[in-house]
Amino acid sequence: MQINSSLLSAGLGAYQAGQQRVDQAGAAIARGSAPVPENSQAVAETVGLTEELVQLKVGEHQAKAGARILQTADEVLGTLINTKA
Numbered sequence: 001m002q003i004n005s006s007l008l009s010a011g012l013g014a015y016q017a018g019q020q021r022v023d024q025a026g027a028a029i030a031r032g033s034a035p036v037p038e039n040s041q042a043v044a045e046t047v048g049l050t051e052e053l054v055q056l057k058v059g060e061h062q063a064k065a066g067a068r069i070l071q072t073a074d075e076v077l078g079t080l081i082n083t084k085a
Contacts, residue, residue, distance in 0.1 A: 024055070
């Protein structure tokens, strides 16, 4: 049963980390959404926005992976319960 609780902890941790990354990237994108004058600062801000969009996608995948781990742990627990019964 300890293996299952480890899976649950890992899944929950991954999901929470992904959610936090999505929240941080979304906040950064929202802060940088104002129109910018055309100069080198605009290029730097575009690069920053692109990086935040990448972080947003990474966070999404991390949260999905955590959710999948939780789903797998749930299935394993169900199988163990059915086997024991």
